[in-house]
Amino acid sequence: MHIYDTKTAPTPRRVRIFLAEKNIDIQYIQVDIVTGENLSSEMRVKNPIGKVPILELDDGTCIAESDAICTYFEAIQPNPSLLGESPLEKGLIAQWARQVEFGLFMQVGMCFQHSTGYFKDRMTPVPEFGKQAGINANKFLHLLDKRLADNAFITGDKFSIADITAFCAIDFARVVDIRISDTQQNLHRWYSEIKARPSSKA
Ligand SMILES: N[C@@H](CCC(=O)N[C@@H](CS)C(=O)NCC(=O)O)C(=O)O
Secondary structure, eight states: OEEEEOTTOHHHHHHHHHHHHTTOOOEEEEOOTTTTGGGSHHHHHHOTTOOSOEEEOTTSOEEESHHHHHHHHHHHOOSSOSSOSSHHHHHHHHHHHHHHIIIIIHHHHHHHHHHHOTTTTTSOOOHHHHHHHHHHHHHHHHHHHHHTTSOSBTTBSSOOHHHHHHHHHHHHHGGGTOOOOTTOHHHHHHHHHHHHSGGGGO
């Protein structure tokens, strides 16, 4: 069993942190997305959309999509739970995980792709779209700061996949100069706590 990974990219990092939290050791195989190694026909057999991460099981079955990979490992090893235990907890974590993914993680990604032209060999950057995505990401940081005033973690009192996704997005956002502002003290407190967890090094 191994994971096709790209050490510098934010999406595969979500999976690495998730597995580090669960103390799951797995082999990572590096894929160079700059040269487009991920777009080869061999890789597209593993994931038709040509993106990483991809989990390849011993029988050759492949699971792509970071959330899907995390769901698989949560089922194999439920403790510590990062997707919730009770129906209510599962629902709330799913809500926040999705909102963080769409409202922050994707906005940072779109800002990066459309304002830097990093992948212009394979997509058409639209700088105005990139700029708007950056504005959306900043709005979401504001929302998170308010949320974290009364909650230790994004979904409440328990660390979850929503925290992992937000942390990876915020770390990556530096490349497009989006940062937690000085006034967002709740976010700063939360960020330093997540950064202090050993899994943040993954
Ligand atoms: N929704 C996918 C997104 C995967 C994704 O966008 N991966 C990026 C790295 S962060 C990638 O492979 N980019 C290479 C490319 O677009 O060619 C997931 O969660 O796994």
